[in-house]
Amino acid sequence: MTKKQGTILIVDDNRNILTTVRMLLDSIFANIITIANPNSIPAKLREEHPDVVLLDMNFSSGINSGNEGLYWLREIKSLSPKTEVVLFTAYADIQLAVTGIKEGAADFIVKPFDNEKMIGTLLEARDRNKAADKAMGKNGGKDSNSTMYWGNSEVMSNLRNIVEKVAATDANILITGENGTGKEVLANEIHRLSARSEKKMLPVDMGAITETLFESELFGHVKGAFTDAKTDRPGKFELADGSTIFLDEIGNLSYSLQAKLLTALQRRSIVRVGGSTQIPIDIRLICATNRNLQQMVNDGDFREDLLYRINTIHLELPALRQRKADIVPLANRFLRQYGNIYNKVCIRFSEEAEQKLTSLPWYGNIRELQHAIEKAVILSDGGMIAAEDIDGGNQTRREKPLEEVLTLDEMECRMIEKTIKECEGNLSVVAARLGISRQTLYNKIKRYGI
Template identity: 45%
Template sequence: MILKKATVLIVDDDPDVLTAVKLLLKPEAREIITEKNPENLNWLLQRNEVDLILLDMNFNSAINTGNEGLYWLRKVKEWKPDVCVIMITAYGDIDLAVRSLKEGANDFVVKPWHNEKLINTIKDLLDKKEGGTKTTKTPVKSTAGDTSILGESDVMQDIFYKVNKIAPTDANILILGENGTGKDLMAKAIHERSLRADKPFIKVDVGALTDTLFESELFGHKKGAFTDAREDRMGRFEEAQGGTLFLDEIGNISLQQQAKLLTILQNRQVTRLGTNKPVDVDIRLICATNVPLSELANENKFRKDLIYRINTVEINMPPLRRRNEDIVILARHFAKLYASKYLKPSMDFDTAAMNKLKSYNFPGNVRELQYTIERAVIMADDNTLRPDDLIFSILETSTESVVDADNIPLSALEKNAILRVIEKHNGNITRAAKELGLTRTALYRRLSKYDI
């Protein structure tokens, strides 16, 4: 169906949003219907042949669930299963919006949206509907950007979808995850998919900077501002002008450094050491840390107002042990990469070697897997990698790193882990899935698989 023949229903309790979308779509669609109260949805759907609904995620209505958008989405799918639904969400509700796709939404848009992109999204959905294409979940690629972030697991597919949505915006992003999970690669991938991709991508490991170096490195200095300041120097904020500034290990900076960073982010201006002249900066900020968000929330260690500034959207990079199904694709990717680098023939793994990889806990995550495969490729005698070629890092001190696959089947380990986490959360599937690094759907599949 073409948009010119379509009836579009917009449901949002913000009159400004209703007016803006109506003015945008009026020249494009056959009919535009606007509604502030979602409780009138059923009445409207009974009296109108609606082809597509733009539905807000949050309402101040009688249905007070904390995620009213999902409630009304379910109702719409109950009343009119075939109608296309696009959820309207704010930056902070990206995770909820991704969840809406599993509830039957066709797509979501983030406020403030780009008008041309919104129109194209609506047109694409209506075209797919006309062609009979299933649109309950927007297809996603198994890589983010041009970097080597690979994964076929449900948790990684959710992350890839989120990246596709938030990368073109200017939302500040906080990437969380253990060491070795690929936080820096994800930051680079977001930049490459952003509207700033042709501008600088500047990375700073702020956790390693002293207070003096912190200001000089980020804000720059004038000649003579301090001992050894022999010339003017531009700070990283200015270097990243128009592009992306990536602050790694943000969780390790001092409260004093946090206060200075907060001031810059609020004012969008930097002042070089040794001068009083502020310089306007236009950057997209991405931060990363291996410190859990629950620990960052301790105001004795980290300012909550700064967390809100840097955490418009958060991305949780799962540890490799919680995306076990990705080990095969990652291992083969690294084998191909290093065979080419070291001028060796194409390599693959025998069954025992692959079983050894899948049975290991990888406390060093993807980085440890990468170095393990690189070592194996270098030392291998032929083009088949065997268990003896795979030597895991002695630098990782986890007592649970190596699993004896001959004595304990991997399936039994996974089943026991699921049982422990579900018991820990008193049967709450949502919380258990989050701790396991799985979606609810993936966890339900495992419950069925293990007859739990």
């Protein structure tokens, strides 16, 4: 007998069909949600995180075009890209099926339906979703926190109110916060709620772009602009046209490159390297940093006019230790995620483990919590995670004396840490004292996770 697992959301305005399909799938899915009104779909996606949605194509009386189904298909794929959608219609329109699949549907079921075929189709969709989850686990779970978790803390509730007001606008947004607080996740949420959400947000790690490649990467180049320019190539700003561009680690940008970025933002156009044509750009700009840009302005390390340009709306993500009420719910989300990945679906925390989770400082924030829960799930022997299984929240890394450092990398890392502390965080002074450029210093800070 097939093991009951997964969650399915069935959306159909015919309540008899909802009842019939629920009975049919009762032995297949562990959780079955049925709704007659498609307007409830967004709420159910947030609350239940279904693996599969069985979606009727028509809801308004007398309208059989299938356009409503296609509209809600797009909404589902926008709100929850990993969720598999199977379309459900009484009108065997092959062209409509093709359109739906092109829009991201997994398959198509025609009413009246064959029981075995329906079960097979929905099982395939569920298994495809689970396989994608496992693949993400093997790749480091890069998208595991792609859905914004707001929690119940007051500070996050206030932040959410602001986000919901500004997301629909094209205002430039600066997101600040410590490493691991989820700045890119918040940027994705803002984009998802915006009028530009039909196109993907384009993220750019500013700390990973060298000064020599900056203009080519962001603005593109024409054939022959430099030795390796074999063809014309659009830059990130052109690729993000009509969508949102997310500039992460904006504080790592050197002073000279800040001027070039400012010019592009002011003119709302770019010129490819080696070209002369002004190319208009229509982008929504979101930037993020864990650094104090105002202090950098005061120190002469960041242009004040650029700060004003990117900082129409400033959103500060709180550290996890400032939203303690959200720690256990977040930990449980990661527990379910990794329980599914590592086939430990019934695993849970003991009361003592939950108390320990709340008491730890989590200076690495959500990212550290996530890694700690994954490790606990992997190493657990039974169905219960005890307090001693939780390893994380260390307040500081133990610093080894230089004479105990064994490798050149360790020595370099310790020297940079020591100099930053002596210079009270002024990276311009640190770079000068170490005899390296600021960009090199930024790259090393990122490499060593300082």
